[in-house]
Amino acid sequence: MSMLFSINPENGNLYALKTFDYEIEKEFLFHIEARDSGVPPLSSNVTVRIIIVDQNDNTPVIVSPWRAHGYVVEEKIPRSTDKGSLVSKVIAIDTDSVQNSRITYQFLQVTDATLFSLDQYNGEIRTMRMFSYRDPRHQRLVVIAKDNGDPALSATVTIKLSTVETAVKAYSDMTEVPLEYDIFTDLNLYLVIGLGSVSFLLLITTLATCVLKCQKPMPSKSAPPSRNSVISERNSTIADSTLVSNDAYWYSLFLAETRKGKLVVRQPVPKAGSRYIVSSLPRSTGLTETSDSAASTLQVRIYSSYLHSMLYIQLL
Incomplete structure (x- = not known):
């Protein structure tokens, strides 16, 4: 002692x-x-x-991020970092007593004060917003760590942050990379306008096609009469009878409930030079009812300057 x-x-x-x-x-x-x-x-x-009373005689020592004395700490972070993400953490220790060893952290210098925040008690540096294309790729942060003594002692560390582009991963649980929204806002607007225009044109085309298909064609006023009728009535017991018509084109045949038959011919007006001869053969004279009648043959001869044919129709 x-x-x-x-x-x-x-x-x-x-x-x-x-x-x-x-x-x-x-x-x-x-x-x-x-x-x-x-x-x-x-x-x-x-x-x-x-x-022995404690005296603030020990200077804070920064242990993280570690760097050699006088050197700058360099760190890289993705440019797609979300808001509130942890960028770095400064840790300092002080060997003074409890009261004097309390450390607080502050920004001494910062490139953009709106981009980063610093917790004064734990030294965590976090992003306050997302990076945009206007932000510089390199950020310089100077952090000071001070103790609670009187007078206070301090230590500083300089951090150089570099933002890098990250490749988009292929697996499904990868969060979407938030790219520079200021650039892609106009592109999204153009895409929406283009898709809307194409959809509108497709809808108009579909509606027009449906209307044209559903609309019936109106008959032309200058067209010739569409149909003429030539009717020949005769007793089926009479011998051969002949009807000559210059405008026969197609026919339909009706049998009455009596023994008289009707031959109805309907057609458009034919071209000049065509001639049609309609003749019939006699029915069986032994019949009393049409339902019990034997087969009768109706013979239609069609003569034209363009077509020569003979048509036989078997009537029951």
Whole structure:
């Protein structure tokens, strides 16, 4: 103990012989005796307890991100980093007492104050918004860590952040890469307009096609009469009868409930030079009812300058 303290025997003043560090030695305990010069001498003892008070004598030390003294910390982050993402974390320690070792963090310099935030108690650096194409690719951040002593001691670290483009991964759980929205906003508008125009034209084309298919063609006023009728009535017991018509084209045949038959011929007006001869053969004279009649043959001969043919129709 005599190596640490000394006492003046005349007045009792106690002196420290060295500098004490609170973090190493916090208190000392020893005894001091006071004695007079009488015969016999009398004395008395006292116990002295010396408490070392902490002094802010230790500077904060930044341990993360680690860098050699005087060097700049370089870090890379994806340019597609979302808002609120952790960019970096500064950690500093102080070997002073509890009160003096409390560290707070602040930005000393920052390229864009609207892009990053710094938690003053834990040193976390986070993004306040997403990167845009206007933001520089390199950001410089200077962080200062101060203790709570009086006067306060501090340490600084310089971080250089570089934003890099990341490749889009193929698996499905990958979040969509938020690219530069300021550029792609106009492109999205053009795509919407183009798709809307194509859809509208397709709808109009479909409706027009349906209307044209459903609409019936109107007969032309200048067209010739579509149909003429030639009717020949005769008794089926009469011998051959012949009807000559210049406009016969197609026919339909009806049998009455009596023994008289009707031949109806309907057709458009034919071209000039065509001639049609319609003749019939007699029915069986032994029949009394049409339902019991035998087969009768109706013979229609068609003559034309373009066509020569003969048509036989079997009537029951």
